[in-house]
Amino acid sequence: MGNKLSGKDLIKLGFPKNNSINIALGQINRYRKKEKKESILNEAKEVLLAPEKFKMHGTWGKVAEGLVNPVQVKLHQLNNTRAPFSIFGENEIDEQAKFQLYDALKLPIAVSGALMPDAHSGYGLPIGGVLATNNAVIPYGVGVDIGCRMSLSVFDLPASFLKGKDHQLQAILKDNTKFGMNETHATKADHEVFYRNEFQEIPMVKQLLDKAYKQLGTSGGGNHFVEFGIVKLDQTLPEWKLQPGEYIAVLSHSGSRGLGANIAKHYTYLATKQCPLPKxxxxxxxxxxxxxxGQEYWLAMNLAGDYAKACHDDIHRRIAKALGKRTVFTIENHHNFAWKELVNGNECIVHRKGATPAAKGQLGIIPGSMTAPGFIVMGKGNEASLNSASHGAGRLFSRAKCKAKFTQSDIKKVLKDNDVHLIGGGIDEAPMAYKNIHTVMELQSELVDVLGTFAPKIVRMDK
Structure with missing residues (x-):
């Protein structure tokens, strides 16, 4: 008996000559290759005799499914007509983004869709795209950065606190934030998310536990940031325990780091293999x-979303500790995720790829750019937008166009004019790369109410 398991070994056990053998070999070679062949074969016998017992098992769940209810792989054709949809701010949105939504609305699983006024083209769904589907989840409809989100923490410190403390606050951001692929905190923090069952029961997620632990409390590259600024509250809620006025706040934008990226990559690959579509x-x-x-991705996606929240919580905890102040309240929301929600009375999977949840009474934060204000909003529950709003201003120029169009001196001038200090940041994230946030907000006045604004003052980004 050779050490490596083969399809013939499984056929000898009695496995049918179908795709379940390929599935079994793929799972074993990926996750159990260090184990003895004999013990794996003994386990395989148990699966063959009682596959129902192994439903949702990390290694054997997919094999059991192949035995009980084989997934039929067939080319899916698009419908001739689109599912119902709404577009907000149509004149501000490029044609490619619209056509990406139109294609998504022709999927056999599509129920309805919407496009937010900050929308621009992306991979799969456009950024700013919302799509409700029937009992199916599209990994690229969620996005590569699962659980990318905003978090705003407000302190009971008046705006005047900023005066004369520029260097102190810059140092706090430099010392307590980490960005990009390689930076991690010297002192790691623990978190309850690391003790979740998914980290033990889903083999590919288990392999990412060390990476997730190392990257807790760090931010990605690109348009991710942590910044000090001034919140202006036009009106307040009783639970905020603050009067209308101007206060110091911290705003962060980041997602689920390497954990989410690897989950997205793995399940996108599986989806493309099981669900062939026109090119x-x-x-x-x-x-x-x-x-x-599908079930495993749903669990992994939710884990990545909770991990993204844990990263923001750790960032804000570190900054509050360095500042020596407690936060009074925090407003936060995902904008790359999928939720189970009712659409026209039926439960659907609502994908928001670069869109803010805006159900009636739901709070959120919609950022502008490093020199433009962000907005604290409360959702109006507009069904035409699938209870959604924009996730920011949206890009006007691609990263490549920014590098060709702008210079560092252009950026420095705009920063100076707006009294903003930038640590890090590349030309591809120039403030001029973004649409006018005021226009975007006007175009979604029927989606959200504005409760206050956030003006960035000290911005930290990846180098």
Whole structure:
């Protein structure tokens, strides 16, 4: 008996000559290759005799599914007509983004969709795209940065606190924030999210535990940031315990780091293998939530979302500690995620890829740019937008166009004119890269009410 398991070994046990053998070999070679062949074969016998017992098992769940209810792999054709949709701020949105939504609305699983006024083209769903589907989740409809989110913490410190403390606050950001692929905190923090069952029961997620632990409390590159600024509250809620006025606040924007990126990559690959689509829409491959992979992705996606929140919580904890002050309240929201929500009375999977949840009474934060204000908002629960709003101002120029169009001196002038200090940041994130946030907010007045604003003053980004 050779050491490496083969398809013939499984056929000898009695496995049918179908895709379940390929599935089994793929799972074993990926996650159990260090184990003895004999013990794996003994386990395989148990799976063959009682596959129902192994439903949702980390290694054997997909094999059991292949034995009980084989997934039929077939080319899916798009519908001839689109599912219902709404576009907000149509004149501000590029044609490619619209056509990406139109394609998504022709998927056999599509129920309805919407496009937010900050929308621009992306992979799969456009950024600023919202899509409700029937019992299926599209990994690229969620996005690569699962759980990318905003978090705003407000301190009971008047705006005047900033005066004369520029260097102190810059040092706090430099010492307590980490960005990009390689920076991590010297003193690591623990968190309850690391003790979740998913980190033990889903093999590919288990492999990411060390990376997740090392990256807790760090931010990604690109448009991710942590910044000090001034919140102006036009009106307040009783639970905020602050009068209308101007206060010091910290705003952060980041997601689930390497954990989310690897989950997205893995399940996007599985989706494209199980759900072949015409080439122009292959990024919209979905996972049926009745399948092993669909259920597993749903668990992994929610874990990544909770991990993203844990990262923000750790960032804000570190900054508050360095500042020597407690936060009075925090407003936070995902804008790359999928939720189970009712649409026209039926439960659907609502994907928001670069869109803020805006159900009636729901709080959120919509940033502008490093020189433009962000907005504290309360959702109006507009069903036409699938209870959504924009996730920011939206890009006017791509990263490549920014590098060709702007210089560092252009950026320095705009920063100086707006009294903003920038630590890090590249030309591709120039303030001029973004749409006018005031225009975007006007175009979604029927989606959200504005409760206050956030003006950035000291901005920290990746180098």
């Amino acid at each position: 122009n829409v292959q990024h919209l491959a979905w996972l049926d939530l009745n399948t092993h992979d």
